[in-house]
Amino acid sequence: MIKETIVEGPSVPEALDAALEEMGVQQDAVEYEVLEGGGKGLFGASKAAKVRVWIKAGYVAPGAVEPDVDDEDDLEDDxxxxxxxxxxxxxxxxxxxxxxxxxxxxxxxxxxxxxxxxxxxxxxxxxxxxxxxxxxxxxxxxxxxxxxxxxxxxxxxxxxxxxxxxxxxxxxxxxxxxxxxxxRRRLKLEEIARRAADRVARQGRPVELRPMTSFERKVIHMVLRNDRRITTASQGEEPFRQVVVHPK
Incomplete structure (x- = not known):
């Protein structure tokens, strides 16, 4: 699990949402600091918001178990x-x-x-x-x-x-x-999947995404199935089942 991250977005809520997706947790599991509030910059240009987000002390992910490498249930057409x-x-x-x-x-x-x-x-x-x-x-x-x-x-x-x-x-x-x-959700999930894969390939450490529905997990697996840098697996029990992206 990612313990801390800094993420930019069009607004503070969107940057925070992107950080939660990247860290694989809900908002009640984190604390955050607004580094830049975004809005209009010089000459009216839009400035990105930036937040630093970290896991609360003592937080334990619910429903976590060892990764299940057999993900046929997620890849099946539900x-x-x-x-x-x-x-x-x-x-x-x-x-x-x-x-x-x-x-x-x-x-x-x-x-x-x-x-x-x-x-x-x-x-x-x-x-x-x-x-x-x-x-x-x-x-x-x-x-x-x-x-x-x-x-x-x-x-x-x-x-x-x-x-x-x-x-x-x-x-x-x-x-x-x-x-x-x-x-719309599929487009966002595809972006989340590729961002997670890039982070795993760059840092060499697994990334746990937040708990997802079977439809959402299937999208993640399908988007990354041909990425030779990483592998994906699901772990946990419903409704806390989540995708973990592993380096090869």
Whole structure:
């Protein structure tokens, strides 16, 4: 675990958030000092904020265990919910009419969940990079569907996938998103992964990232799987399971 770091960002909160990501801890585990507050500099140019962050004395990381080098659980496609007796089907094996029918069923499932909650939204459907169907829920004030670090959204996806797959009697990749959250989160995770890999390669010491959901861990593993300087492994138990980046 990184004990202390200095990080810059567009603002103090963003610099602090980047430091927490790099150190792999939550804010209640650290103390910090604002070295530069950021804002407007000479001639109106923006100045970066800078913070020094360190682990509180006596802090013990929760749920820490020896690294588990077998990360197949994180690399598996968690958009597929395993139902006994249902065969997995690839989008390429289906006609456009069959794909539309699956998407319509997923929309019905989402509406049946959100309707009783009084949540007004629209659902945009499109095909993902891996041929999965992405159901993007859009509307006002939908943060409640995302939750802290996307955990509520992950639970919603599992529920929607389970019900939809049961109704169509097949296992089909369905991704539930909220206002493009997963896309934005993926971009940030890719940046975190590369920054951690560079730090490990430079310092020759492992870096523990903060606890993440299975979706987030999968992104980290996938981004770094071809980086010959480092290896990745997961450790801990849910909800404290985290990725550790090791030097080779």
């Amino acid at each position: 958009t597929l919910v395993n139902h006994a007796g249902y065969d997995a089907v690839s989008p390429s094996d289906l006609t456009d009419e069959e794909l539309d029918a699956i998407a319509d069923e997923a929309v019905n499932v989402i509406n049946s969940i959100l309707g009783p909650l009084g949540i007004e939204s629209e659902i945009e459907e499109y095909e993902g990079d891996e041929n999965e169907i992405i159901m993007d829920i859009v509307g006002e004030d939908l943060g409640i569907l995302i939750g802290r670090h996307g955990r509520t959204l992950d639970a919603l996806q599992i529920l929607v996938s389970a019900i939809t797959n049961r109704r169509i009697e097949r296992r089909f990749p369905i991704v539930v998103d909220v206002s493009g959250y997963r896309y």
